[in-house]
Amino acid sequence: RHATFSEIAELYTSRLMTMFALRFVLGFVSVYLYRIGYSLEFIVLFLASYFLLKAIFAWPAAKIAAKHGPKHGLFYASVISAVGTGTLVFVEVYGITVLIVWGVLQAFAGSLNNLCHLVNFSKVKGVGHAGKELGYMNIIEKIASGLSPVIGGIVASLFGPAFAIVLSAVIFLFSAVPLFRTAEQTKLDQQLTISKFPWRATWRDFRAQAASGVDIFASGHAWILFITISVFAQDGSEIYAKIGFLSSLGLFIAFVSSYVYGQLIDKKQGLLLLKVSVVLNSFVHLLRPTITSILGVALLNSANDVATTGHTMAYTRGKFDTADRLGFRIIYLYISEVTGNLGSTLAAVFLWFLLVYIGG
DSSP states (O other): OOSOHHHHHHHHHHHHHHHHHHHHHHHHHHHHHHHTTOOHHHHHHHHHHHHHHHHHHHHHHHHHHHHHOHHHHHHHHHHHHHHHHHHGGGHHHHTHHHHHHHHHHHHHHHHHHHHHHHHHHHHHSOGGGHHHHHHHHHHHHHHHHHHHHHHHHHHHHHHOHHHHHHHHHHHHHHTTGGGGGSOOSSOSSOOOOOTTOOHHHHHHHHHHHHHHHHHHHIIIIIHHHHHHHHTSTTOOTTHHHHHHHHHHTTHHHHHHHHHHHHHHHHTTOHHHHHHHHHHHHHHHHHHGGGOOSHHHHHHHHHHHHHHHHHHHHHHHHHHHHHHHHHSOHHHHHHHHHHHHHHHHHHHHHHHHHHHHHTOO
């Protein structure tokens, strides 16, 4: 162990607030743009650009983590996210200009936040029970991911999306505060180099990360857009609350599965968990086009939570083990961030191609 339990708790607290703020708005941004008149083709192409920018911004994010430390990087990301999120309030007035500003700022902040969180957590985790700590972290993220869409959806339905956006920006500002009760755990002013990186030993990891990026886009933005136009096509402003509620249904299941999966990983069953979860998630994706009812959405979301939690936790534990072993922690996690976002970019571009040349 490289840190005290209180430092792990600080990381949990910060992650909870960050994910809450992020899911608070991202859960309905695509729906919001669609409802104010943007076409599906434009929204999907915009999302492709957003994920591509995240891949590009991963390098400056890595430089910040190496020079100033991941905690400072998380603080910078929170401030940038707050500013970027606040600009969305003006999207109906200034249109594409605001979307570009938000996309650039949020892409940089998102990449910086993800990379610094992984660097920090991989450094301070307890080696002997990293699976359990990953389980707790996943529970924290599920609390945020489960509660924030329904709360954000209710707020957006009652007071309008603009109010929810401002509230999200405020939460972002406070999300990094818990981290600075203790010092940075990583060495500062590090020099990053890729010249001696062991590509032969890691290329399979990055291939898997790219596939995970495809899953993130398909399970997130693409799925929300699909149910918006197929299941909730006739709904008014209450659509935000409905989508938020359905996104939160798998919360209890995610709690239980995160804890159980953490125990399995610590008992050296991570590879089996990874394989089973990937197969289950593949079946979930195959069923998505057949869903036409609210009940179907609820059941599929719950199954997706079980499957995604399993392969994400198992893969992340393996990723942390590799980062510890290689001696290229920041570079390894930087390349993972790039390949994951490139996977999401390719998935979005493919969907755009289908919409343009085949039709939605």
